[in-house]
Amino acid sequence: MANISSYMAxxxxxxxxxxxxxxxxxxxxxxxxxxxxxxxxxxSEITLSSSNxxxxxxxxQNPAVVxxxxxxxxxxxxxxxSNLSVGTFSGCQVWxxxxxNNSGNMLWYGALSVARITQAGDSLVFxxxxxxxxxx
Amino acid sequence: xxxxxxxxxxxxxxxxxxxxxxxxADGYDYKIFHDGREERIEPETEAKEx
Numbered sequence: 001m002a003n004i005s006s007y008m009a010x011x012x013x014x015x016x017x018x019x020x021x022x023x024x025x026x027x028x029x030x031x032x033x034x035x036x037x038x039x040x041x042x043x044s045e046i047t048l049s050s051s052n053x054x055x056x057x058x059x060x061q062n063p064a065v066v067x068x069x070x071x072x073x074x075x076x077x078x079x080x081x082s083n084l085s086v087g088t089f090s091g092c093q094v095w096x097x098x099x100x101n102n103s104g105n106m107l108w109y110g111a112l113s114v115a116r117i118t119q120a121g122d123s124l125v126f127x128x129x130x131x132x133x134x135x136x
Numbered sequence: 137x138x139x140x141x142x143x144x145x146x147x148x149x150x151x152x153x154x155x156x157x158x159x160x161a162d163g164y165d166y167k168i169f170h171d172g173r174e175e176r177i178e179p180e181t182e183a184k185e186x
Contacts, residue, residue: 002145002146003145003146003147003148004145004146004147070145092147092149094147108146108147109147110146110147110148110149111149112149112151112154112170113149113151113170114151114170114171116154116156116170118156119158121158121159122156122157122158123156123157124154124155124156124157125154125155125156125157125167126149126153126154127153127154127155128153129150129153130149130150130153130154131147131148131149131150132147132148132150133145133146133147133148134145134146134147134148135145136145
């Protein structure tokens with residue numbers, strides 16, 4: 001399945017199919033940025049303080065069935081990375097913690113079709129509704 | 137494979153809702169989109185979005 005981490009796929013299967021103990025549901029979610037393209041086993045999250053970047057929290061609506069056999073969640077508030085320095089950002093990840101860069105477990109990931117290149121002082125914004133995670 | 141699930145999904149990014157905010161020489165902040173479009177942020181709306 002595209003853009004779902006191996007960690008999340010395994011824990012979802014564990015929960016539904018009585019496998020090994022599944023993970024505790026996160027209380028908060030972090031959204032990170034990547035320099036390269038994330039994969040199911042590597043978020044390629046930007047190093048702490050590189051480009052003056054830090055992971056931000058993400059707020060998501062409750063999941064809803066939007067079509068037969070398809071449920072989605074969407075971010076309900078803008079996710080803003082403020083006062084960045086010069087950098088290139090090519091993808092993002094949703095994590096099970098906000099704590100700090102390269103911590104916790106990656107759940108979802110995706111690549112931007114066009115990398116965003118910032119200048120000093122720029123902000124990068126994922127507006128409300130920019131991220132939609134789906135299972136179908 | 138016979139009877140395969142064929143499931144799909146994942147994380148979708150709406151590129152039109154991902155933008156850079158940059159302050160330009162005229163003193164205004166602009167949204168800069170992936171396709172090069174620019175949209176000036178009026179001061180009264182800026183506080184709500186940043």
